Amino acid sequence: MNLIREIWQSIVRRDPLSTDKGKSELVFLNVWLHIHPAKVKKEHLRFKYTFYLGFITFFLFLILVTTGIALMCYYRPYPPMAYQDMKDLQFVVFMGPFLRAMHRWAAHAMVVCVFLHMCRVFYTGSYKKPRQFNWVVGVLLLLLTLGLSFTGYLLPWDQLAYWAITVGTNIGGYAPLVGGQLKELLLGGHTVGEAALIRFYVLHVAVLPSLMILLTIVHFWRIRKDGGLSRPTWKLRPNKTEALVTIGAPAEVAPLKTVAASTDKTYGLMEVVTGKPIFETVTPEEEEDAVFSYPYAFFREAIALMVTVTGIMAISFFFHAPLEELANSAKTPNPAKAPWYFLGLQELVSHSALLGGVVAPALMVLVLIAIPYLDRNPSRRPADRKLILWLFTFFVVANLVLIVIGTFFRGPGWAFVPPWVHVVSGAE
């Protein structure tokens, strides 16, 4: 028994979890958990403030990585094989349709959650100083999410895949100066063919996920370095002009320095449980406001993880991922539609390829990235931000309307057809 205890203690060196010290050490002696603070503010645990969208997005990414690796065992990125492997996954691989459905629905859900997460951060004004850069990282993560979706779309090598990628890469070809070369580089040729399939596969399983993981690490790290989650505006105290804190190690006789207290700092980073915190004093009311991450935050994260996984599993149990006919370069389906989150773009493209396909999305991305630097208003209170809230709401609604039009109101030949009208497709 002593040996077992010794082994256990060589792995887990913290105090028992019944003590406050143990609860802290669980977090900061563990490489996986120490991205969390030892203590979190109660208000940040409230579902209504964040809807846990960041966590849910991350959990969806985990689902995508695990199911993706499983699918890789049966998939060969070569045109004669790719579609056959999809059919195998549909019909002869144990749990193949289920895993494929999980991968597909988790990907859709991730696009939705990333977007909603962005909306939450915007509406709470959480992109403002000192969190500007993390907003930029977030926009890059949104683009990576879309890039992963897009590259994944070609892999089944069915009609939907083939034509969505044909249209998508041709849009890129309209980019001024470099468009043509960019398209050729992406496709490894002039049309969507075997070279394009292997390139999209490499992007989908190696390049983009690596970038995603690297940027996610930065994104999480910066949350902590920027002072934790932003405080709900109703909790913000009016600025006390002369709130000062003393910096210095408690053992030293004289404090090192007295500086103005951060008004948006959640708690001292290096807080130890007994005795005074090392770097920054925490007011008693702030102390009272915080609880240990274990178990309060971890329990909620575990619930969010379980709800996300079971939700995706339940959907995948009832709805399988669609697979169309084998890709046919001669026959374009009518109407040929991109995945739903690109249908707003396709709607714009149907009016003008250059303006709608290149200029408008490029401007949209640039403005999104620049928001924290363009918005000079320091206040996070909704009452002070009416104009920009309206502008952002317009941006969200415009995107949704375009997607709804592209999805439900466009029929054969991209003609305007309301969903309640049934069109018998014309002769081929």
Next chain:
Amino acid sequence: MNRRDFFSWGTAGFVALCSGVAVSLGAVVRFLVPDVFYEPPQVFKIGNPGDFPFGPPTFLADEKIYVFRDRDKGFAVASAVCTHLGCTVNYFQSDQKFHCPCHGSVFARGGDVIHGPAPRPLQWFEVTVTRAGQLQVDKDKVVPDSYRLMV
């Protein structure tokens, strides 16, 4: 080594390092551009003139072309690739026009854009007769829509 030499050599070294990195990056990009394309050939034979009927054009799926044969004007070959975003256009005999299924572009029989987002007319390719009497299309040679091959 004196101060002046140190900075001279230092600058030279820094420039050399930067150019080395730049050249390497350029080589990586160049690596991604294939020297050989395993794609269908741009020049290909499509059969004997007699294989093609008068009237509505013949669609060749693998080559993505429409072959027109008119009684008085001879042969002409149109690209079936929409100039907007590369979807394959369909020819309808009923209105004698090309319709693109992706974004609704409509082209006249002569290839001109009638309607929709397509920025350019459909392309016409050179068609010739080989010594063996077969029709040969060269997709690298774009010709005006008035081009006709009389056989």
